[in-house]
Amino acid sequence: MTHTTSPHPGNGAPYSSASESANLAEESIQLVRTWLAEASTLEVDASAAQLAGVLKDPGGLGFTVGFVDGVIRPEDLQVAARNLANLAPQVPGFIPWYLKAAVRTGGVLGPAVPSVVVPAARRALRSMVGHLIIDASEDRLGQSIARLRRDGVRLNMNLLGEAVLGRREAERRLEGTRRLLERSDVDYVSIKVSSTVAPHAPWAFNEAVADVAETLAPLYRLAAGSPRPKFINLDMEEYKDLELTIAVFMELLSRPEFHNLEAGLVLQAYLPDALAAMQRLQEFAASRRAAGGAPIKVRLVKGANLPMEQVEASLHGWPLATWGSKLETDANYKRVLDYSLHPERIRNVRVGVAGHNLFDIAYAWLLAGARGVRDGIDVEMLLGMATAQAEVVKREVGSLLLYTPVVHPQEFDVAIAYLVRRLEEGASSENFMSAVFDLAEEEKLFEREKQRFLDSLAAADSSVPTPRRQQDRTLSPEPGPEEFGNTPDTDPSLPANRGWGRDILSRVPGSDLGLGLLAASRVETEEQLEEVMTGAAAAQASWAALGVPGRQVGSSRLMGGLPPSALWRRSLL
Numbered sequence: 001m002t003h004t005t006s007p008h009p010g011n012g013a014p015y016s017s018a019s020e021s022a023n024l025a026e027e028s029i030q031l032v033r034t035w036l037a038e039a040s041t042l043e044v045d046a047s048a049a050q051l052a053g054v055l056k057d058p059g060g061l062g063f064t065v066g067f068v069d070g071v072i073r074p075e076d077l078q079v080a081a082r083n084l085a086n087l088a089p090q091v092p093g094f095i096p097w098y099l100k101a102a103v104r105t106g107g108v109l110g111p112a113v114p115s116v117v118v119p120a121a122r123r124a125l126r127s128m129v130g131h132l133i134i135d136a137s138e139d140r141l142g143q144s145i146a147r148l149r150r151d152g153v154r155l156n157m158n159l160l161g162e163a164v165l166g167r168r169e170a171e172r173r174l175e176g177t178r179r180l181l182e183r184s185d186v187d188y189v190s191i192k193v194s195s196t197v198a199p200h201a202p203w204a205f206n207e208a209v210a211d212v213a214e215t216l217a218p219l220y221r222l223a224a225g226s227p228r229p230k231f232i233n234l235d236m237e238e239y240k241d242l243e244l245t246i247a248v249f250m251e252l253l254s255r256p257e258f259h260n261l262e263a264g265l266v267l268q269a270y271l272p273d274a275l276a277a278m279q280r281l282q283e284f285a286a287s288r289r290a291a292g293g294a295p296i297k298v299r300l301v302k303g304a305n306l307p308m309e310q311v312e313a314s315l316h317g318w319p320l321a322t323w324g325s326k327l328e329t330d331a332n333y334k335r336v337l338d339y340s341l342h343p344e345r346i347r348n349v350r351v352g353v354a355g356h357n358l359f360d361i362a363y364a365w366l367l368a369g370a371r372g373v374r375d376g377i378d379v380e381m382l383l384g385m386a387t388a389q390a391e392v393v394k395r396e397v398g399s400l401l402l403y404t405p406v407v408h409p410q411e412f413d414v415a416i417a418y419l420v421r422r423l424e425e426g427a428s429s430e431n432f433m434s435a436v437f438d439l440a441e442e443e444k445l446f447e448r449e450k451q452r453f454l455d456s457l458a459a460a461d462s463s464v465p466t467p468r469r470q471q472d473r474t475l476s477p478e479p480g481p482e483e484f485g486n487t488p489d490t491d492p493s494l495p496a497n498r499g500w501g502r503d504i505l506s507r508v509p510g511s512d513l514g515l516g517l518l519a520a521s522r523v524e525t526e527e528q529l530e531e532v533m534t535g536a537a538a539a540q541a542s543w544a545a546l547g548v549p550g551r552q553v554g555s556s557r558l559m560g561g562l563p564p565s566a567l568w569r570r571s572l573l
Contacts, residue, residue, distance in 0.1 A: 145186070341364070
């Protein structure tokens with residue numbers, strides 16, 4: 001359960017009044033209707049329309065994800081051909097006839113001539129998702145950037161790649177981002193902290209912050225020394241990287257050499273931690289500005305790593321780090337906006353209003369207008385998503401920042417994780433994107449999204465949510481359940497637990513804990529070994545006779561006889 005506290009003291013202006021919210025809500029709804037009407041008169045990108053049609057099909061998401069993961073990704077063409085043959089009968093009806101024919105023909109002929117069929121099938125599907133990313137090839141990248149950067153559109157370039165597992169890949173990713181930032185036609189890049197260094201020990205937080213900051217410093221020097229402004233945004237996906245990213249960001253921007261550099265990072269509203277994190281960043285930026293430094297920027301997103309967060313929580317026995325519902329996430333998004341969009345705060349922290357939910361964008365734009373802070377926000381969307389709506393929003397607000405994934409064609413498979421997230425967003429009825437092409441024509445869908453917007457606005461109170469993860473190994477343990485259950489792993493992403501771990505390590509050099517037990521338990525002779533084995537064999541029958549309930553009681557008694565420090569140490573190890 002997530003607990004809440006009062007608004008952070010000393011943060012200036014109050015939150016929205018009920019009357020302000022009500023007035024803005026009605027104006028937002030009317031503005032969305034206007035945008036939809038204008039967008040309906042614009043030409044829809046053919047690839048985007050095809051993809052939306054596929055995802056409307058009940059089996060569309062399964063087919064598309066299966067194709068991307070099973071046909072595009074495998075290096076072995078025989079494997080890809082077999083997967084194509086399995087997928088061929090599932091082709092959604094909305095796919096154009098030529099793509100449908102290509103997939104079905106490939107399903108029949110693929111196993112026989114995979115070297116011919118699989119590349120053709122891959123090209124067919126890439127044509128349907130290719131508008132979501134751009135080609136990093138030297139001869140094409142410049143053309144793509146020039147085509148996209150027009151009439152008030154800026155690009156936030158992100159070099160895609162697989163999860164970094166070693167130093168060599170980390171260096172390659174960082175070098176690729178550096179080359180992007182060096183280009184005269186690139187002024188904005190995103191990079192994840194987890195992409196810049198090889199995986200670090202999660203307990204070595206302070207050491208990791210120092211290592212990552214040193215690794216990223218040359219990139220920031222490049223931006224700071226550029227004759228024209230260059231911007232670096234620290235991206236993040238996983239909850240475990242939240243504190244690390246904030247700490248690295250503050251460490252870098254606290255250095256005198258970056259005192260006048262404007263830079264930013266992302267916050268995810270589906271984390272209850274988002275508002276408290278924004279308040280910390282506001283305090284940091286206010287001190288920086290008071291000392292004559294540049295402002296910072298926070299890119300506010302909903303969050304798109306829920307499946308992995310669910311897996312992480314399940315594997316370790318932890319509470320889910322995110323909100324439990326889409327409504328709570330949407331409310332938190334508005335809660336952070338409401339806190340941030342005040343004149344005395346926007347001068348310290350610029351806000352990127354990122355997403356495709358037109359109701360949220362309209363609300364943020366109108367709220368910023370009512371408070372006189374429109375110069376302090378950027379409206380941000382994803383490349384290739386709902387392009388007609390993006391165009392009318394850009395006309396309204398004057399500019400648009402497009403999050404632009406970049407990938408080399410021979411490494412198209414590294415874009416899979418990004419593409420799958422976009423596909424899931426388009427297929428899930430909980431997400432605004434599932435209705436994006438039909439809102440203007442289908443009043444029922446419009447009413448659904450309008451009500452979700454109003455519900456989230458009503459739920460966006462002035463409380464400051466606290467994290468869902470509250471584990472603290474320095475506190476006395478709570479009584480366990482009567483039935484046997486594994487102790488949750490110790491969560492090293494939490495500061496209290498890291499402090500507890502460091503305290504244990506500080507006592508290790510002079511500790512003799514366990515030496516007596518080790519000496520008493522040592523088996524040194526064959527006779528002693530025989531005695532132990534005979535006793536264990538004899539006890540097996542009586543232990544088995546207890547049954548599962550009896551063994552649970554016995555295990556609980558055994559664990560109850562251990563001191564809490566021993567239980568926690570076992571969890572630490």
